[in-house]
Amino acid sequence: MARFNTRGAGPHGTSRVTSTGRMLRTHEGGRGTERDARSELFLLSIANFVAQQTFYEDGTARDDRFARLVRRLAVEDPEWTAGLLAWLRGEGNMRTAALVGAAEYVKARLDAGATDGPSNRQVIASVLRRPDEPGELLGYWTATYGRALPKPVKRGVADAVRRLYHGKSLLKYDTSSKGYRFGDILNLVHAAPDPDKPWQGELFRYALDRRHNPDTAVPPDAVPVLAAHRALMELPVAERRAVVTAPDGPERLAAAGITWEALAGWLQGPMDKAAWEAVIPSMGAMALVRNLRNFDEAGVSDKVARRVAAKISDPAEVARSRQFPFRYLAAYQHAPSLRWAYPLEQALGHSLANVPALPGRTLILVDRSGSMWDRLSERSELNRADAAAIFGSALALRAESAELVQFGTTSSSLTCRPGESVLKVLERFGSLGGTDTTKAVRRFYRGHDRVLIVTDEQYTYHAQGDPTEQIPADVPVYTWNLAGYRAGHGASGGPNRHVFGGLSDAAFRMVPLLERGRDADWPWVA
Template sequence: MARFNARGATARPASPVTTTGRALTTHQGGRGHERDTRSELFLLAVANFVSQRTFHESGAERDDRFARLVRELAVTDPSWTAGLLGWLRGEGNLRTASIVGAAEYVKARLDAGVTDGPANRQVVASVLQRPDEPGELLAYWTATYGRALPKPVKRGVADAVRRLYHGKSLLKYDTASKGYRFGDILNLVHAAPDPDKPWQGELFQYALDRRHNPDTAVPPASSGVLVAHRELMELPVEERRAVVTAPDGARRLAAAGVTWEMLAGWLQGPMDRAAWEAVIPSMGTMALIRNLRNFDEAGVCDEVAAEVAARISDPVEVARSRQFPFRYLAAHQHAPSLRWSYALERALGHSLANVPALPGRTLVLVDRSGSMFYDRLSDRSRLTRADAAAVFGAAVALRAADADLVEFGSTSNRVKFRRSESVLKVLGRFGNLGGTDTITAVRRHYKKHDRVLIVTDEQYAYSHHGDPTEQVPAHVPVYTWNLAGYRAGHGPSGKAGRHTFGGLSDAAFRMVPLLEAARDADWPWAA
């Protein structure tokens, strides 16, 4: 009798975030599931803004857990850990976590005396992608482990310095507010100029002179931007407004590397309409989004505003910026002017490009419990994990062929929407629903759907019914999108139709169609 090779046999795909089978307790007292070490680190890393406390963990507790997991895996699984750190800084766009992770990776491997796997130097260089980041890594290392720098740290930072240092980066990031100036870093790591950049030797010397002899430092003639910048700085204050209002003012400011942050100080006066209109052409997309309200208050003209709106909603610009979708929600809340609303709606839609159009019937459950509202996405943001959950849940429901969108906490409610609506429109219908009763929400709203997707921090309260995923028939896939990275999961994961992914971008949704096509979904950097 055929037991396995039957006509109706189907594959049971696996996903990388897996549970061990060992029981834990959630922070709310529910029955939790332990994840393996790689899965715990991945979910914590993609949800972790370093030193940011959450409802159930202090910032120090989360940071210690992150460092401990990195150090363990740096020794036992170095290739996977190096891949995670490089992906975090690249596609994951998480700067601080990747920098801290790289430092801990090197320290653990040096302490253990291991040399297999990716080189420490390469891991350090891989996470340094912006010119201020070599200083960030050195500041973390010296604050944590003292001023003695191991060779792999020096060499990795030196590799990044050769790649990242140029005239504009020096003007933007080599400021007196930094603990480590460019000159300090060059002294510490002894970076040699890149042979393919003949101008870099003079630039390095100028960075050293700026640090140690600022009154006599002269920019090299080989750097047009530094020379142009010095010429502007030497203009009398009373003549500087004329540069801003001149027909070629925008060109001159851009050629001199003058950013919007520098401009007010250089003018020694307010950022009025003329000042903003002169610097807007050289501003990056996210700088534009951060300043929409300032543009309105200064009275930027409609023609320039239209150009700004076109840039921030351009799909190519949105993809290049690699910003999390909730950044556009924050901008919409901070700058509610109607002339930005449609552009921000479009930008948010473009930022959710990875959300799949799921066939069949989908139940989307969005956690709106108190802990989700307590947890801000960062110290500098007013947005919460509840906001992020609503963004992603609404996006899935709007894109799906047939979806039921539900918010849950102590109670649960259907959230009505029309497929023609924007995500921002739907967000206004979500509320704050108190405690976390995921199980009751699943039991109440599951009606023979083809799949269930739960966006949550997984910290549900105790229930005699088991875990939330057990409320759905075993043959129906349940996807949990974890937004907080706590240790205990609310259900099993990794196989048998139960899968967990995480993070604050839409990239995780790529797993869903892979798993439903009966193909195993691997870690994102291995795809």
Template sequence: MARFNTRAAKASPKSAVTTNGRTLRTHEGGNGHERDARSELFLLAVSNLVSQNTFYETGDDRDDRFARLVRDLAVRDPEWTAGLLGWLRGEGNMRTASIVGAAEYVHARLTAGATGGPANRQVVDHVLQRPDEPGELLAYWMSRYGRAVPKPVKRGIADAVRRLYHPKALLKYDTAAKGYRFGDILNLVHASPDPDKPWQGELFRYALDRRHHPATAVPPAALPLLTARRELMALPVAERRAVVTSPGGAERLAAAGITWEALAGWLQGPMDKAAWEAVIPSMGVMALVRNLRNFDEAGVSDPVAERVAARISDPEQVARSRQFPFRYLAAYQHVPSLRWAYPLEQALGHSLANVPVLPGRTLVLVDRSGSMFWAASGAGSQLTRADAAAIFGTAVAVRAASADLVEFGSTSAGVAFRRGESVLKILERFGNLGGTDTAGAIRQHYRGHDRVVIVTDEQHAANRHGEPTDQVPADVPVYTWNLEGYRAGHGPSGSAHRHTFGGLSDAAFRMVPLLEAARDARWPWES
């Protein structure tokens, strides 16, 4: 009689986030599974808002754990670690964690005298993707390791400076609020101008001049954006609002690089309807999303609002903005006008473009326990990990061929929805359910589904029925989406139909179709 080659036989593909077989306790006292160092660092990195506290860990503890893991793997596994850091700043869209990681990577390798693997200079260059980030990395390095900056760091920053410094960047980011100005960075790293940018030498000279001689620095004629800004700044305050209301006002503001943040200060007065309508054409998509409430309060006209709505809901613009889906939820929760509801719904959908359409029957469980109600996007935010979990879980359920959507905490309950219904409306039906009985929720709601998706921080409480993933037959895939990156997971991962993903974007769900096609799923930057 055949033991293995039966009709029920299924391939057991492997995935990247892997447990190592050792057990420990979750913060809630449940049985936990320790991950290998690469998996722990990946999950921590994609959820690590540097210096931000979480429910179970202080910001300092998380930062120390992150730095320790980077330093260890930078020496033991430099190829993988460099790949993580580059992906983290790029597709992962985690800015500060990647900058901190690059600094720790270089310091660890220099301290250990490590050679081979990706060049330290290259790793620094790759994580710097915005013109203010060379200053960020430099400030972090000096605050942690002193004023002696090694050559690989200087050269990596110099490479980034050549890529990133342009006239508009100077106006936007080279401000008195920065500890390290563009001129300071140029003095330190001695970046030579890019030969393909004939204007960059003049820009560098002006950045140095305005740093050391601000009262007499004059922008060169080769940089018309800076000249136009100087002319506008020279206008008497009483004449400035007339520029805003003139027929060519919007174009003149754009030509001088006047951003919405700078406009109120330049006007030295309120941002009224005319001011907003003049600057809206030159605003980026996420700046528009953040200011929808301000547009309503100022009384922006319907034709202008229609153009704003078209831009924020354009799929190409959403993709280019690389913003996390919960940014659109934040805007939806804070705008007073219903005219933004549908564009924000469309934008949220575009931001979740990688969530697959799953065949068969899917059970989706969304963690709404107390530990999930922690700000997900930095200080002052009202958005929580619970919000992020609800967004992703709902998106999976709405797109699946057939799905049961469940919220759980100390208790659990189904969340009603209809196919094609607004994700933003469904989110309003979720609540706060206290403790974390993950195993109990699975036992109550699993009814022969083809797969189980759990969106959680994995910090489950002990349950007399055992571990959460044990409640599902061994041949049924369980996909855990981890949103917090704590050390212990709620079940084994990496093989045998048990897989863990991480982060606040939908990129990880690209792996689900690979796994269900019996193909191994590698790290995102390797696939």
């Protein structure tokens, strides 16, 4: 009888999300496992819309847990924490969590007098990727810790300002609705212009002037977009509609940095067919996706609609927009016209580019219990149940041989036909009450080569034991956590037991690596 040369004899990769061995209770009363601080912060970070309620944690409690973990690890493990925050704002695409985390990182290290690891200034600059984010970070800092700004915060923000401020960003983000205007930020952090950008000095002077002397501020000619914008602003209202309908109207609007949000105010009239068709060429892919209903209501032509469809379904545009897959599902559900259905289906498919084509037999379990129906954020109509269904369906459709199962109090197998649309598979999912992960595993596991569970890991007290213990130790189990709660449903970190997380498909890139015996490091570690 073979003792060592068995199916599980190959090298086993390990993942970084690890358990401490301490047993906890999940929010639903089931037995759970505690994760170490780095693992807990990682999973919480990539699922946390700051200040948003979740099914089991209110926004304040969740944010407090996030801040405590960042402050602790900023002192104990600054290299790892700084890497997490930069990745979180970049590839992780979690904007607010990264800004809050950077502020808490700096505060903790200043309080502790810590000087090792990445500098505070560097961490602040690393999370500021959009021109409105210096103001967002300063707003969080002053609301939480008062108006006194430490030097590292000032210097990090100043570094970002030199990189991010330009003519179009000033027109788009420097508005009266903001507590911190561009001029306020320049005053607070004493940002000097970048010497490699000779026009930036005039831009900074204009930002200060329009903040403190708005009636007399004159846009500089050295910044062409501001000069073009000034020319359009000076046009009498009666002549503005002619710009929109002119053959070169789209080019003039784009050169002047007129966004779709600003166009109606400039026209002082409705966003009709002509207005939309003039501004659509300069709109980004996600702005187009958000306005599909408006295009239909205004009656934009089929010719323009085809251009919109081509842009929103272009793989490069989807990758550039860095949107989570469920954004396209939301657009699909709310777009009134069928002419958008196929482009959105294509875009959703492109947004799932990292989902691997798994060989062999795969069991995919998708959590459809009550806690999964909590909205992803207060501004989103989408929920974790639909996000889980998207990922589970994509995995099933790409796998060589997959059984797709939805589970809650009960469980059932769902049909997936080769070549079928993810959106069609989604229509077969339902709502299944409580959470009995263990029962679903026992019912459907039949010698599969791997098991993937997409869930919030909050199974009920009715379930008996760790769900992953029902699966042989030599069979890989991948849990994708969509909520970031403290307790997990099973142990992780050892061979064949892996936990990922987040609202994008990026984590699935690790599955083929792990199955080839490669260790899966943190995403920001080369």
